[in-house]
Structure formats: C-alpha cells, structure tokens
Amino acid sequence: MRKTFTPAEASRTLPLVKRIVADILVKGKEHRGLVEDEGPETVVKEDRKNVLEAELQELFHELEQLGCSFRDWGFQIGLVDFPSEIDGEPVLLCWRSDEPSVGYYHSAEAGYAGRKPIPTKLLEPAPKSKA
Amino acid sequence: MKKLLASLLLLSSFGCATRGTIAELGRPEFAPVLPAGLELTLVEPRVEGEFHAYPKGAGQGDYHCRFQMEEAVHKEGDNLCFTMDAIPTGDKRIKLFAMIVWPLLSRDEETFKKTGRPPGNVLPLRAVSVASPVLDHEYFGLMAGFPAEKVKGYDELGLSKLVQFEDGWVAIADVVIPLPPQ
Numbered sequence: 001m002r003k004t005f006t007p008a009e010a011s012r013t014l015p016l017v018k019r020i021v022a023d024i025l026v027k028g029k030e031h032r033g034l035v036e037d038e039g040p041e042t043v044v045k046e047d048r049k050n051v052l053e054a055e056l057q058e059l060f061h062e063l064e065q066l067g068c069s070f071r072d073w074g075f076q077i078g079l080v081d082f083p084s085e086i087d088g089e090p091v092l093l094c095w096r097s098d099e100p101s102v103g104y105y106h107s108a109e110a111g112y113a114g115r116k117p118i119p120t121k122l123l124e125p126a127p128k129s130k131a
Numbered sequence: 132m133k134k135l136l137a138s139l140l141l142l143s144s145f146g147c148a149t150r151g152t153i154a155e156l157g158r159p160e161f162a163p164v165l166p167a168g169l170e171l172t173l174v175e176p177r178v179e180g181e182f183h184a185y186p187k188g189a190g191q192g193d194y195h196c197r198f199q200m201e202e203a204v205h206k207e208g209d210n211l212c213f214t215m216d217a218i219p220t221g222d223k224r225i226k227l228f229a230m231i232v233w234p235l236l237s238r239d240e241e242t243f244k245k246t247g248r249p250p251g252n253v254l255p256l257r258a259v260s261v262a263s264p265v266l267d268h269e270y271f272g273l274m275a276g277f278p279a280e281k282v283k284g285y286d287e288l289g290l291s292k293l294v295q296f297e298d299g300w301v302a303i304a305d306v307v308i309p310l311p312p313q
Binding site: 031032035036038041046053056057060069070071072073074075076077079111112113114 | 260
C-alpha cells in the first residue's frame with residue numbers, strides 16, 4: 001500500500017530530501033546540458049550521459065524509498081510531491097527546494113499550477129522555544 | 132505529420148487566471164529555454180495535448196502554427212534522427228521553437244498527452260531549440276538525433292514542441308510518433 005504523509009511528516013523528511021534534491025539538480029542540469037548540446041555525439045559525451053542517467057535514477061529511487069517523487073524536469077526549482085489526503089481526498093503535498101517546510105498541496109490532475117496552501121488546522125504548530 | 136496548434140483570439144472568454152513561470156504552470160522541462168522569471172497566464176480549460184500561456188500585454192493576435200515533419204525518423208549510423216519544422220500560419224510570427232524528445236511506450240500515450248511527459252522517472256533523449264528562422268523563410272526547423280540504443284524496448288517517441296510567438300505567447304503541443312522497426 002502506498003505511503004501517505006501528513007504535512008508534518010513530510011516536513012520531517014526535508015533534511016534528507018533537500019540533500020537528495022540538491023544532488024539531483026546538479027546532475028540534472030549537467031544532463032540537460034548534454035542533451036541540449038548540438039556538438040557531435042562523442043563516446044565521451046555519451047558515456048557521461050549514461051553515468052549521469054544512472055546516478056539520477058539512483059537518486060530518484062532514494063526519494064521513492066522515502067515515499068515521495070521528484071517532479072521538476074527542468075532541474076531548476078526542485079519540486080517534490082508527497083502523497084497525502086485532505087478531507088478524505090487523495091492529494092499531493094508539494095514542496096519546492098527553496099521552501100523551508102511543506103506548506104502547499106494540489107490534486108494529481110491540477111499539478112503545480114493548482115497549488116493551494118495547506119489548511120492551517122492541518123499544519124503542526126512550530127515547537128515552542130525554551131525561555 | 133501536421134498539427135494545428137493555437138486558435139485562440141479572445142482571452143476574455145476563458146476561465147480563471149492561473150499565473151506563474153512556465154515551471155510553475157507545470158512545464159518545468161521548458162524553463163531552460165524561456166527567460167528566467169517570465170510570468171505567464173495559463174489559458175484554461177486546457178485541451179489534452181496542448182498548453183497555451185501568455186505574458187502580460189500579449190493576446191491580441193492569431194496564434195496559429197502547424198508542425199511538419201520534414202524528415203521522418205531514420206537511422207544515421209548508430210543514431211536515430213528526424214527534422215521538424217514549425218510554420219506560422221497566422222498573423223503572428225514565431226521567435227522561438229523548442230522540442231523535447233522522450234522515449235515512450237504506446238501504453239503510456241494517454242498519460243503523455245495529459246501531462247507532457249512519460250510516467251515515471253524517464254529522462255529526455257534530446258532537447259533542442261532555435262531562436263531564428265530558416266534563412267530567407269519564416270518557418271523554424273529543428274533536427275533531433277539520439278543514439279538508437281536509447282530507445283531499445285520503446286515503440287514510440289513523445290514530442291513536446293514549444294513555440295513562442297513574437298509577443299511572447301507560448302504554445303506547446305504534445306504528440307506521439309511511432310519509432311521505425313528496430
């Protein structure tokens with residue numbers, strides 16, 4: 001059965017997810033540069049592409065092991081979706097790599113363009129600091 | 132192969148306005164070819180296999196374009212290649228033509244047309260773009276090539292084709308073409 005996250009559970013994965021996504025963005029941008037390169041196809045270029053593809057698949061797999069998925073195929077903003085439920089409906093909690101916590105969601109059909117803030121009642125209050 | 136793209140004249144007849152960059156509007160794979168931070172309004176409701184969005188100030192035009200495969204997918208050495216043209220047929224010229232080539236299984240056609248990418252963590256085979264027309268013409272041409280071994284086990288290609296018109300209007304068509312027998 002597919003794992004689902006509460007907003008707080010998704011935010012708690014962020015220290016690890018951030019590291020994985022940072023690696024994906026670096027390798028993804030290099031891969032994109034190679035598939036955009038109009039120069040001649042060389043063995044060296046092809047080999048590098050193959051290495052990057054294998055490394056990227058490994059990183060995507062690491063995210064999937066955590067229960068979330070990478071969604072930014074331009075490798076610029078680093079989007080990750082976490083399956084969840086809000087008001088009994090299946091949704092995807094949506095985090096982008098410059099956000100401090102998971103604060104948005106959208107339906108599977110709407111995608112990022114349909115992002116809405118997660119209702120406050122579902123967000124865990126921040127831990128109180130000691131006086 | 133020909134495809135009629137945009138046929139949209141009056142923006143006021145469309146529904147609610149979703150604004151954002153091309154990535155925020157759900158097509159991050161094209162973010163590298165458009166100016167960073169370019170804010171667009173998504174035309175909704177969307178038609179399957181198409182995406183239209185416009186920047187502030189655009190929208191008063193006849194955004195028509197057809198795509199024509201000038202050279203079908205063929206083998207050149209160890210690579211597969213093809214050439215695609217984008218031909219403006221309305222009163223707006225094109226200033227950018229970009230194309231992303233994905234390996235695809237025929238069973239994933241529907242998902243590709245809905246989302247613009249194959250399901251799963253598939254990486255593109257090729258991403259090409261051009262910002263000037265073919266010499267002495269108004270149409271744009273792109274050649275895409277990739278190693279044939281990269282499509283072993285696949286039976287189709289998914290093509291995401293983006294044109295940006297002179298006033299900034301962006302149109303994307305997601306289409307599927309068969310691969311030659313391997």
